[in-house]
Each structure stands twice: as structure tokens, then as C-alpha cells.
Amino acid sequence: METNIRMDIQTFVAQSIGRWRSQRSGHNLAFQHFEEVRSVVDIAARAADDADVIELCKNNGVDPALATSPFFMKWDAESDWDEDEKTTGSCLLVPVPDLKNTSRGQLLRSQGYAEKMPAVGEYRFTEEGMFVLVTPYEQAAAEERIWFATQNLRLRVSNILTSSGTGVLTTSFASEVRSLSQ
């Protein structure tokens, strides 16, 4: 990973488009329990004038003209999931960059990560081009960090924080390898 990359959301989403084979390890910190999930993640671009994109913007009071590089994610867990783990899911994500500083912005999503409801997160890119997303939920907050170790390896660390933000309940790590045969 190089330093002083001026990453923007367009570049980051473009690098993320495709099919990824994911290994995810969840750590429950209180019980030292491990969870292992293998899944296939598909990330596809959506047009900025897509009806679902426009609706998600309107539901959040955002001018649809500000939507940048919207994308649709779906995932399908292959094995080793908990009984109560949802095995398939999908989500529409709409970045809305800050007009004054394009290395930051909002991320609207049709379904949240920590709770199954629409959510709005705040993202920023670090000087290394690491994507950092903080999403407040009613009962908790999620901090996600996503970066590319290589063009074909995406790494993701997600922490679920107490709603006060002072404690971490669970942490998980996903390594996502681009699937070259689709």
C-alpha cells in the first residue's frame, strides 16, 4: 500500500466492482468465540439515474444529483455459518461525497450491517487510500475499514461498538480475493 494516494469514491468503487471470494472471521471478544464464514460477494455498478438510487436519496433527503458511483452488493454464504446467520443478502449503497472535500462523504444504504434497517454512514479516505466508514445505529455503531492489499485482494475490518462508542463488542476480518472466472 502506497502512502499519499488521493483516493476518491469513484476510484474505490471502480476497484471494488466484480465477484469476490470472501473468508470472514468474526471474533466475539467477551467469549473468545470464533466464527468462520466463506461467501461469494458480487459488487455491481448502478446507474446514477436508477429508480432505486433516486428513491434511496429521496428517503434520506439527499439531492439525487449528488449520488456518485452507486453500487449494489449481494452475498451468498457457502459454508460454516451459524444457524441463525443470514446466508444470502443484498444491499444498495449510494455514496454522496462532500462537495468541499471529496475524500469524505456520506454513504446511504438500503440495509445496515449491524441492524437490518436503512442506514446512513460517514466515510473518509485516509492518506493511504483506506476507506473508513462509521455508521451509527440505534443500539450500536459500526466502524469498517476497507483497503486493497493488491488490486485483487480487498481486506476489511469491521468493529461493532457500543452505542456510546467507547467499547467494542465484536470485531471481524474479511479477506476478499477477486474471482477471475465469473
Next chain:
Amino acid sequence: METNIRMDIQTFVAQSIGRWRSQRSGHNLAFQHFEEVRSVVDIAARAADDADVIELCKNNGVDPALATSPFFMKWDAESDWDEDEKTTGSCLLVPVPDLKNTSRGQLLRSQGYAEKMPAVGEYRFTEEGMFVLVTPYEQAAAEERIWFATQNLRLRVSNILTSSGTGVLTTSFASEVRSLSQ
């Protein structure tokens, strides 16, 4: 994690001192294999004029007066390791900050992470205070990222790269919770 923390090695080592209960998940990317290791990690400060610190500096052609916040790590795996996984180990680490830019430097170690020989890595802190260490070995290179999610939760992502640096062979994630009863 706040932005624009001007982290230095003294502060980072001071935060790291103590006993940590670690959960580590290793991902073998080619085979999608998971490894799970629970261990206890002890990190203790060493005096800058400790004989072992001076010897490690001299073996690397470094003036011992430049050694800053040397520390000693030992680890003891508790369960779920591979048969060939070493269950206990220890390592002396000696940071040598760059005189011109104290957010960077060298890290001397008495034993390496990817290969069992002394190693010298290059570290730097990002604007968020994340510690990034790159260590070249004969057959591979290791990139480690360590950061504090809270004062009592240290997270660590380690990638083993091909020696050319273009591919990642394995990646692992450790969550380390400070043990308040020692």
C-alpha cells in the same frame, strides 16, 4: 480512532505494555483455509541499556544510543493451533526512530515473524496513529498493521507477501484484549 494523531513509537509502545488475550484468525488465500489461535501475549518494557538491547543494536550496526522504547514480547498459545504451530515464543524488539522524522524508523527484532531469524523492518505511523511495519525476509515479506480500537483493544492485520511484493500468500487478523487481571 481519531484522525491527525501524531503518534510516536514511545507512546505506541507504552500503550502496548501489558498482558493481552489474543484471538488470531489466519486465512490461507489459495485454499480458503482458516486457522484459529488463542494466545496470551505479554509485552514488557526493556531498559535502553539492557545488554541484549545493546547486542541487538551492535549486530545490526546501529548505535545503541538511538534505541528507543525497546520491548520484549512473549506469547503462549492456548488452544486450536496447528500441530506444527510453535506454541510459545519470545522476541526482543528495538525501535530506532528516524532522526529527521520520528513518525518513521527501523524495528530490529531478535526473531522474525515470517522466518525464524533476526530481522530488520521499516515502520511508519499513519495520520490516524496506525503502526505499519514492512519487513523483508529472504523468501517473503511481511506487512503488519497494528492499531488501537480502544485503549484496551489492539487490532493487528498481518500479510505475508511474495518476495517481489506483488502477491499476498496469507493474511491474518488478531484482536488483542488487555487482560486486567494479571
